[in-house]
């Protein structure tokens with residue numbers, strides 16, 4: 001999947017790429033984005049995702065919902081005026097709302113003509129962060145829900161940039177929504193390995209931090225917490241059973257550096273669980289006693305990717321309710337050996353480090369996203385060295401390439 005076209009169908013047994021798909025006609029036209037949320041609802045699991053198409057200067061965002069059999073449940077179009085360059089990479093879902101963030105950018109036509117035309121830069125490098133604009137948080141009512149007839153909410157916050165969101169949920173008895181995300185003060189699409197200077201990691205401008213946005217629906221206003229976790233973070237995830245509902249624990253890649261001033265940072269060399277009181281920041285500043293960070297820092301020259309929480313109990317009749325009663329699975333890149341390791345950590349004790357490290361004979365491209373599939377998939381017969389069948393376990397990890 002990517003953000004400019006249709007998704008690819010992959011054979012769940014062999015992982016062979018089958019080709020582009022319109023999901024049995026659910027997708028009339030692209031784009032269809034890569035990030036999905038699976039929320040547990042009274043009717044069963046609901047997979048929610050979206051696609052954002054540029055139409056002139058506007059964005060036409062289509063939200064899709066599929067049931068646990070893969071059938072299209074609903075499709076909702078929402079036009080964001082002048083939001084065509086909002087750079088919508090991820091989304092959230094709550095009981096009643098879809099949530100996306102419109103980033104403030106502008107397109108440099110002059111750069112496109114004078115540089116991209118001659119192969120001196122990419123199309124993405126013609127897009128620049130525009131700090132003269134505000135960032136906009138959009139909440140769009142889901143069809144068939146209690147708030148379906150309410151108007152969409154658009155709340156402005158100071159200019160910032162977001163790629164990946166953590167989770168969102170409604171505060172019962174209020175008109176407030178918590179929207180947790182990974183936020184950068186600004187971004188440059190021209191940053192690459194040839195122009196990356198030490199200042200990049202020292203001035204805090206591009207640092208990605210856990211930030212909590214609290215939206216007041218009727219007033220269409222929002223507050224944004226300052227950074228509070230000490231470590232820069234990226235690639236966040238939460239336990240599957242709290243997606244779209246109140247959560248306390250977030251699993252993420254994190255910088256090895258801890259800076260209370262939230263300026264110095266570095267690449268993801270640690271895995272962390274950040275516990276934050278679900279009501280922290282709702283009616284006042286986040287207090288230090290409402291935050292706990294449990295992290296394991298990998299060896300020097302090791303870099304970590306997205307951590308995925310795996311509940312210890314995968315039975316639907318007795319799902320694990322704890323957000324820390326499980327394992328965290330992630331891939332680590334060892335830059336010394338240039339090979340990858342699949343690591344398993346105790347979600348409740350991240351600082352103890354991996355319980356298990358499976359060293360792979362090759363590298364895995366950095367920054368893959370992943371997901372946990374609890375169902376046992378029909379695996380092909382695997383034969384050992386003596387040609388005897390090997391019984392596959394119930395662990396199956398599906399990685400999808402996303403940006």
Ligand SMILES: [Fe+2]
Nearest residue numbers: 089164402403
């Ligand atoms: Fe992504």
